[in-house]
Amino acid sequence: MTRATTFLLVFLSLSLLYPPTPSLAGRRSARHAKKSAEREARELFRQGDAHYRAGRYQEAAAAFEKAYELSNRPALLYNLANAHERLGNRGRAATYLRKYLEHPNVRSREAVEQRAARLEALHREKLDKEAAARRAAEKREAEVRAAAAARRRAAAQRPAPPPPPPRRSRLPAYLTLGVAGGVAIASLALALASKSAGDDAAAHCSGGVCLSAARDALDREKGLALGADIGFGLALVSAGVGTWLLLRTFGGAHTERVTAARTSARMRLQPLVSAHGGGLGLVGTY
16 A cells, blocks of 8 residues: 555545534624624614504514514514504414413413413404304395395296387377367358348348348348357367377376276267257267
8 A cells, every 4th residue: 555545544534533613714704694683683673662662563563573583582572462462463462472482481471371362362252253244244145146036036927018009190180170170160150150141130120120131131140050050069079089089199107097088088969959040069078
């Protein structure tokens, strides 16, 4: 065995027996990093404490959380519990207190345990209320859906309304009313002619003695008066029929009133006799 081989074996043996230790520079770097983390944690704690005193509990909880991640100090868990209890997060506050109680050096352990138990009870009560509210909301929603489905089924089973009756033409009514107006005008003309004939008859009579011309005028007056009376009667009948036909053409909101008017209306023709002649009259009730 050569001298170089022997030296290599001795070096390997010494390396196995005495492994290398960390260098002094590495230990200094680790201590420096730890001190830097502790300084940052203290600064974060001061910030969190200032936020907590000012009522900014969300910011305080965030600062305490970062400080705990850097330093792992149990007291920060208690501060986190305080901040989350102020925020109303009772479940998280109780979790932090339980984690705080895992450390051996806890002052007033019994009081902390009671506080954690109280927060857990309040958190369960809150969860139960929220669950009951969700169930009530789901029940109401189900009832609303069931009512809507029932309305849809009822609407589907309800028979369709009958189609509206066909709209009647108003032309016959207008024609009938026009005829009534024409007959009334003609009857008025006959009445005026009858009066004129009566005036002529009176002109041919003197002292109770009437000439033959007066007799002709009286006959003409009677004939014209009879024609006028018949014309007025026909005009009334035509006007009534035209009005009835016009009312029949109305629909919608007027249907019931029109039907009632048709059923309650009573009309009849009645002969009329006067000293100057006769005719027909339309007598009715509405």
